[in-house]
Amino acid sequence: GVEFGINCMMFDTGVKFRGVRDVPAGLTFAYHSCGMGPKQGFFLSLSGGDIKVTSWDPSNEEILPESLLPNNSLEALHNAVKQGFLMDQLGPYPTEHHHTWRNLTCYISSSVLKRAKCETGVIIHAGHEEDEALLKIPGIEKNSFTEVQHKPHFCPLSQFKSESLQKLRAILADPQSSNGLRAQSATAHLADKSALALEILRSHFDDNWKELLGELQLSFILFLMLYSHDALTYWKEMADLLANSGHLLRTNVGFSTGFMRILYEELNFSPEDFFETELSMDNFLRPILSNLFLNLEAGEDEVQLPDDVSEHRFRLLTFVRKKFSLFEED
Numbered sequence: 190g191v192e193f194g195i196n197c198m199m200f201d202t203g204v205k206f207r208g209v210r211d212v213p214a215g216l217t218f219a220y221h222s223c224g225m226g227p228k229q230g231f232f233l234s235l236s237g238g239d240i241k242v243t244s245w246d247p248s249n250e251e252i253l254p255e256s257l258l259p260n261n262s263l264e265a266l267h268n269a270v271k272q273g274f275l276m277d278q279l280g281p282y283p284t285e286h287h288h289t290w291r292n293l294t295c296y297i298s299s300s301v302l303k304r305a306k307c308e309t310g311v312i313i314h315a316g317h318e319e320d321e322a323l324l325k326i327p328g329i330e331k332n333s334f335t336e337v338q339h340k341p342h343f344c345p346l347s348q349f350k351s352e353s354l355q356k357l358r359a360i361l362a363d364p365q366s367s368n369g370l371r372a373q374s375a376t377a378h379l380a381d382k383s384a385l386a387l388e389i390l391r392s393h394f395d396d397n398w399k400e401l402l403g404e405l406q407l408s409f410i411l412f413l414m415l416y417s418h419d420a421l422t423y424w425k426e427m428a429d430l431l432a433n434s435g436h437l438l439r440t441n442v443g444f445s446t447g448f449m450r451i452l453y454e455e456l457n458f459s460p461e462d463f464f465e466t467e468l469s470m471d472n473f474l475r476p477i478l479s480n481l482f483l484n485l486e487a488g489e490d491e492v493q494l495p496d497d498v499s500e501h502r503f504r505l506l507t508f509v510r511k512k513f514s515l516f517e518e519d
Contacts, residue, residue, distance in 0.1 A: 193252075194220045194230070194414060196290040197458070198283055207278035208243075213287050216294055219243075220414050223250045228415045229314045232302060240267050254310045292454040293410060296403035296447070304400075305407055306339045314340055315417040341411050343404060343423040344393045346430070349385060381484075383436040398444040402451055405431075409455050425473055428452070432477045435484035442495050445485070449501040452481075453508060461512060475515060482506055482516070 191202045195209055196218055214237045220230025231254040233241060242256040242263060256263055269275055302308050394400040405427050411420040431438075431448055438445045485494060485502045494502075509515045 190223075192222045192224070192228075194218075195282070197286055197293070200280070205278045206280065207275055208280070209282050210276070210279040211284065212282045213284065214239075215291075216297060218410065218414065219252065219254075221252050226250075227315050229312055230415060231312050232307060232309045234299070234309050240270050242266060251312075254312060289454075289458060292450075293458060294406055296399050296451070297406050297410075298400070298403055301400055301403035301407055304342075305404060306342045307407065307411075311339050313411065313415065315411075315415045315419075341407070341417060341420055343408060343419070344389060344401075344427070346389075346423065346426050349389050381433065381435045382430050383434040383438075386430055386434040386437050389430075398441065399447070401427075402444075402447050405448075406451060406455075413458075425477075429473075429477050429480075432481035433484065438481070438484055439494060439498075442498055445498050446501045449481075449505050452478075453501075453505050456509065456512065474513065478505075478509055478515065 191206075193200050193202050193206070195212070212235060214235050217233045217235055218230055219233065220228055222228040229251060233254070235241065242258065244253045244255070244257040245251075246253055258266065270279075299309075307313050390396055390398060390401060394404075405424065408417075408420040408424040408427070411417045412424055438448070482502065482505075485498065506516060510517070
């Protein structure tokens with residue numbers, strides 16, 4: 190009777206359910222809900238042939254990322270699995286959908302998980318204030334795993350936005366500049382967020398744009414699987430910032446194409462009414478995509494768009510026209 194999810198798939202467990210078999214090697218996310226409390230989950234890093242044993246905590250009704258069995262019982266369970274005695278109690282992993290999971294998580298590395306306090310084996314909860322309160326209810330039996338539950342921590346965008354606003358005020362108040370130059374500089378500062386994005390890359394991601402895109406993917410996964418409001422807020426703000434970083438998008442081919450591939454995969458995985466019901470298409474999806482497509486118009490900054498960037502732009506534009514009926518041909 191538990192809602193159990195692994196990567197992109199969610200199931201209702203039956204009475205014989207003991208786990209999942211044939212899970213592909215690599216990053217895996219297991220999550221669950223009993224219907225009464227918030228969803229929670231944990232990441233695992235699996236190798237081929239691994240047997241990963243977790244434990245069910247009946248007092249708190251949660252799956253713990255590690256086994257609480259004594260060593261002899263754990264060894265006996267491993268042997269039973271290897272000999273095929275539990276095959277009828279292990280659901281087969283739906284490998285036909287695994288490519289979707291790979292595409293949604295291709296930039297999530299161990300350093301991305303560590304930075305967000307979502308390391309493998311750590312219980313992650315959504316981060317709502319009411320969820321925090323549930324974890325502190327007196328009388329609930331605690332164990333070592335319950336005590337280390339974490340909500341995700343993402344790059345502090347509000348801090349960087351505040352610093353950017355201070356720089357803008359300094360530009361406007363600079364007595365050394367003429368009014369025209371001040372206005373021109375301020376307009377550029379407001380219109381193109383490349384300088385802000387580059388500062389975030391330098392100070393928070395060691396100038397590694399793949400780490401930034403990995404955190405963007407992580408926030409989408411935790412919003413989608415755990416309904417994390419914090420993750421949704423970060424995803425919306427970071428996507429908006431990157432879509433408005435025109436100079437960066439036009440001059441860094443790897444970053445630009447990577448960002449568009451991420452948006453394509455995330456929008457493709459989402460149901461057609463997803464952004465209408467969850468994010469509001471007019472308030473979020475439309476302006477972000479509009480700014481992205483406009484910032485990748487050929488000829489801006491006198492920089493000719495590479496063919497790879499133009500092709501990704503065309504594919505994404507064609508896709509959102511078809512799926513969300515946005516941006517007609519004219």
